[in-house]
Each structure stands twice: as C-alpha cells, then as structure tokens.
Amino acid sequence: MKRGRRQPARGLLVTLAVILAASGAIRLGLGVGQAVANAPALSSEPMVCPQPPVALAEALSKREARVLAQEAAAADRQAALALANQAIDKRLAALTDAEEKLAKTIAMADGAAEADLARLTSVYETMRPxxxxxxxxxxxxxxxxxxxxxxxxxxxxxILGGLSAEKAYAVSILLASRNAGAPQN
Structure with missing residues (x-):
C-alpha cells in the first residue's frame, strides 16, 4: 500500500495562529481594563442640557415668523395670479367668439355687396347701350x-361707344391699368 504524503506544516500553522490570537486577546483585555480605570466616575445627578441662548431663540422665532409671512404672501400672490389667469381666459374666449361673429358678419356683408353688384351689372347689361x-x-x-x-x-x-370721347378715354385708361400692379410670372 502506498502511503500518501503528509503535510507536516499544516498543523504547525494552525498552532501559531491560535497562539497569536490568544496573545492579541490578552493585550486587548489589559488595555480595556486600564481605560475603564482611567474614566471619570459618573455622577449620580441627572445630566441637564444647557438652555439655548435667548438671543438665538429670539432670532430663530423672528426668522420663522418672517418665513411664514413670506409663505402667506406667496400663497396670496399665487391665488391672485390664478384669478387673473381665469379672467384672461374668459376674456380671450369672449374675444374669440366676437371675432368669429365679426368674420361671419363681414363675409355676409361682402357676399351681399357682391350679389348687389352682380345684379346691378346684370341690369346694365340687359339695357340697350x-x-x-x-x-x-x-x-x-x-x-x-x-x-x-x-x-x-x-x-x-x-356702352363705351355711346360715351363722350373724354369720358370713354378716362374709363379706358382705368380699365387698362386695373391689373398693371399685379405680379407677372
């Protein structure tokens, strides 16, 4: 039977680690004892927190009052802005409605005027020149x-032939120059 090779250093390492750990624990224990011995003794009287300085307390109170007043003013301004926005929206809606009504009225008036001109032109066309x-x-x-x-x-x-020469000339110039300012392609 073959024997496996044994690792002799393993047991030695574990032993050294245990010795080092025990040494550290002893030293730590000794240091804690000295620290506790050097600590001041606790008094039997209850500990009292010192009162804050009066000036600091007054300054904080004033600052808090100022901040509260500013917050109230900001809330009031926000409410006023909301009301103003509502009023503006209502006025804008009313203005839009009025503009639409005016556009319809103008379109109706333009249509009526155009119809009147077409009718009158038709009357003049049916007359003898x-x-x-x-x-x-x-x-x-x-x-x-x-x-x-x-x-x-x-x-x-x-009809133009029945007009006087001066009148026919003036009307002809106007007819010829009606579209003179139009852009040409």
Missing part, C-alpha cells in the same frame, strides 16, 4: 370702369 350710355356718362370714371370691367366685352363696348 344707347339707354345705358347716359347713365355711365353721369358716373365717376372709376365707378363706371368697375361696372364695365364686370360686363361682357360686347355689351361694354356698346
């Missing part, structure tokens, strides 16, 4: 040019 020419002769050139520009070219030419 020799009957309509005196009416256009009495009109301002800008006004007459507006109606003639809306009419069919043949009808407008008949």
């Amino acid at each position: 020799k009957d309509a020419a005196p009416l256009f002769e009495a009109m301002q050139p800008e006004f007459a040019a507006g109606f003639l520009g809306r009419m069919k070219p043949a009808t407008a030419a008949g």
